[in-house]
Amino acid sequence: MTEILTSAQMRAIEAAAIASGRVTGLELMERAGQGVVEAVFAEWPALAAAPHRAVVLCGPGSNGGDGFVVARLLKGWGWEVEVFLYGEPGKLPPDARVNYERWCGMGAVLPLDDERFDGWPNAASGHAVIVDAIFGTGLVRPYRAHRHLAMTLNSCQSLSRKGGPSPKVVAVDLPSGLCSNSGRWLGDDQPLDFAPLANLTVSFHAPKLGHLLADGPVSCGRLVVADIGLGQRLAPGAEARARPAGWAFAPAPGGRGGREPGLPPRQDTVEAIAQASVAQSVAKAAGHKYTHGHALILSGAVGRGGAARLAARGALRIGAGLVTVACPPSALIENAARLDAIMLRPLRGESEAEALATLLEDARINALCLGPGLGVERARELLPVALAAKRATVLDADALTALAGDPALFALLHASCLLTPHAGEFARLFPDIAAKLAAPATTGPAYSKVDATREAAARAGCTVLLKGPDTVIAAPSGRAALNAAVYDRAAPWLATAGAGDVLAGILTGLLARGLEPFSAASTAAWLHVEAARSFGPGLIAEDLPEQLPAVLRNLS
Numbered sequence: 001m002t003e004i005l006t007s008a009q010m011r012a013i014e015a016a017a018i019a020s021g022r023v024t025g026l027e028l029m030e031r032a033g034q035g036v037v038e039a040v041f042a043e044w045p046a047l048a049a050a051p052h053r054a055v056v057l058c059g060p061g062s063n064g065g066d067g068f069v070v071a072r073l074l075k076g077w078g079w080e081v082e083v084f085l086y087g088e089p090g091k092l093p094p095d096a097r098v099n100y101e102r103w104c105g106m107g108a109v110l111p112l113d114d115e116r117f118d119g120w121p122n123a124a125s126g127h128a129v130i131v132d133a134i135f136g137t138g139l140v141r142p143y144r145a146h147r148h149l150a151m152t153l154n155s156c157q158s159l160s161r162k163g164g165p166s167p168k169v170v171a172v173d174l175p176s177g178l179c180s181n182s183g184r185w186l187g188d189d190q191p192l193d194f195a196p197l198a199n200l201t202v203s204f205h206a207p208k209l210g211h212l213l214a215d216g217p218v219s220c221g222r223l224v225v226a227d228i229g230l231g232q233r234l235a236p237g238a239e240a241r242a243r244p245a246g247w248a249f250a251p252a253p254g255g256r257g258g259r260e261p262g263l264p265p266r267q268d269t270v271e272a273i274a275q276a277s278v279a280q281s282v283a284k285a286a287g288h289k290y291t292h293g294h295a296l297i298l299s300g301a302v303g304r305g306g307a308a309r310l311a312a313r314g315a316l317r318i319g320a321g322l323v324t325v326a327c328p329p330s331a332l333i334e335n336a337a338r339l340d341a342i343m344l345r346p347l348r349g350e351s352e353a354e355a356l357a358t359l360l361e362d363a364r365i366n367a368l369c370l371g372p373g374l375g376v377e378r379a380r381e382l383l384p385v386a387l388a389a390k391r392a393t394v395l396d397a398d399a400l401t402a403l404a405g406d407p408a409l410f411a412l413l414h415a416s417c418l419l420t421p422h423a424g425e426f427a428r429l430f431p432d433i434a435a436k437l438a439a440p441a442t443t444g445p446a447y448s449k450v451d452a453t454r455e456a457a458a459r460a461g462c463t464v465l466l467k468g469p470d471t472v473i474a475a476p477s478g479r480a481a482l483n484a485a486v487y488d489r490a491a492p493w494l495a496t497a498g499a500g501d502v503l504a505g506i507l508t509g510l511l512a513r514g515l516e517p518f519s520a521a522s523t524a525a526w527l528h529v530e531a532a533r534s535f536g537p538g539l540i541a542e543d544l545p546e547q548l549p550a551v552l553r554n555l556s
């Protein structure tokens with residue numbers, strides 16, 4: 001069972017465990033250090049076979065304390081270890097201080113200060129590993145040395161990525177400088193230009209938001225989450241060391257979501273989307289086609305109907321009982337030539353808006369989709385009718401653009417709506433929120449994509465799904481989920497024209513089947529990535545709906 005944690009939640013979990021008497025801070029630090037060493041040996045088995053040389057860079061807090069443990073353990077394996085400290089020994093927190101002193105009985109600690117970088121290890125001088133234990137979840141402001149750190153570490157890393165003998169960079173908990181809540185680099189610099197990137201990041205107990213959002217995945221290299229004995233976080237039978245591909249576990253109902261004393265309230269948690277809950281959402285019980293809902297997809301003008309047809313196919317494949325495409329009369333022949341199982345209705349009448357109103361008198365039509373290929377002008381015309389019908393309604397693409405320029409239309413949004421912007425559409429709809437997210441992150445925890453999506457959902461009064469490799473879903477209540485297609489779950493080939501239209505269709509299909517918007521969004525986002533992964537590279541949007549049956553089969 002996993003939730004994705006913020007730094008405050010991680011601290012609260014640690015504090016609760018220590019307060020319960022189950023474990024001490026020193027034991028947790030020891031396990032953290034052990035977890036790092038085990039992960040290094042698991043990642044590069046050759047390093048476990050014989051002693052090597054390592055540099056351990058320690059910082060002024062507990063992250064540095066973990067570093068001293070790593071140094072001691074590697075020394076115990078016969079390694080030659082050089083240790084540097086960024087900070088003053090006298091100011092180390094108690095547990096880190098204990099581990100500093102233990103190390104001092106075994107070797108030297110060289111100062112690592114902003115001005116004096118002469119003491120830095122020569123990256124190519126035969127070290128097998130450089131351990132970055134300068135800052136973890138406690139970073140609250142940019143630190144001046146990060147450019148120097150970045151230059152040194154990245155030159156090592158780029159060599160080692162090419163398979164050469166140069167050092168592997170291992171980040172303890174987070175690459176130093178990365179904000180654990182937002183996945184953004186703290187500083188005025190351009191993100192990533194001066195970021196110390198890791199080959200491997202070893203975090204503890206559960207992934208943090210910063211590992212999965214924004215620049216986190218690129219910065220962390222690979223992510224391993226080590227178990228440090230803070231309680232169950234995985235489904236029974238799952239491996240103790242889980243990679244992010246394995247965090248498809250349901251958040252524990254009533255578990256670490258704020259129900260334990262002292263932990264933050266439920267609305268502060270972010271859920272990893274769970275395979276089990278997806279399976280539940282899409283399972284069909286007995287019934288006839290109308291019990292599985294009737295989805296209506298509004299289509300564009302002649303020659304612009306492809307997007308709506310893709311959406312319709314997605315809605316049908318995910319199991320809506322009926323799917324109808326409604327098109328301008330002039331587009332009837334085009335659509336008829338391309339659709340079979342999907343029904344077709346021309347919007348004939350005084351105006352298309354009136355025709356839509358008539359069509360919506362059929363109460364069995366329980367989910368709508370407006371946007372893909374619709375055209376901004378037609379979206380403006382149809383939106384008032386569609387929104388007045390108060391059906392479950394997906395608004396994507398041109399419908400979002402129409403909403404952006406029109407506060408009166410925006411005011412018609414209701415709780416059964418679901419907005420599915422990509423970053424550009426989001427910036428048009430919520431320019432002030434997007435500007436906050438784009439501004440340099442100068443204090444931690446920095447404003448994150450989760451914060452932005454939550455703020456947007458609260459303003460719109462409906463669920464918002466903000467797309468990307470780190471798709472965030474938020475409800476007006478503050479409930480949030482993250483569907484990250486990163487690390488072992490990466491599917492960059494999903495960035496293909498029309499993929500978003502299929503997502504809108506899957507969403508509409510799930511709404512037609514009776515899911516409420518937040519569940520529909522979480523389920524659809526997960527299935528969308530799974531369909532892409534199941535197909536693999538070479539994917540085009542048309543493949544996505546056709547891949548759904550295979551994904552669904554694997555769920556059952």
Ligand SMILES: NC(=O)C1=CN([C@@H]2O[C@H](COP(=O)(O)OP(=O)(O)OC[C@H]3O[C@@H](n4cnc5c(N)ncnc54)[C@H](OP(=O)(O)O)[C@@H]3O)[C@@H](O)[C@H]2O)[C@@H](O)CC1
Pocket residue numbers: 010011013014028029032059060061062063064065066093134135136137138139140141142143144172173174204228
């Ligand atoms: N929670 C858990 O369960 C477990 C946590 N564990 C480990 O603890 C880590 C968190 O430790 P942490 O809280 O001490 O934070 P950390 O990242 O070491 O740094 C904070 C220190 O840096 C300072 N500081 C901040 N910004 C600065 C700047 N720009 N420039 C200079 N200084 C700056 C700040 O002091 P300040 O100056 O703000 O008073 C503070 O002294 C976590 O990542 C994990 O590795 C494990 O042991 C296992 C169990």
Ligand SMILES: Nc1ncnc2c1ncn2[C@@H]1O[C@H](COP(=O)(O)OP(=O)(O)O)[C@@H](O)[C@H]1O
Pocket residue numbers: 422467468469471485490491492493494495496497498499500501502503528
């Ligand atoms: N690098 C990526 N990895 C995984 N998914 C991605 C990536 N880039 C984009 N996506 C997903 O692909 C879809 C693209 O949708 P959208 O931007 O609306 O494109 P279109 O309008 O062409 O369909 C979204 O679901 C988005 O989350």
Ligand SMILES: [K+]
Pocket residue numbers: 063132133134135136171172173174175176
């Ligand atoms: K670190």
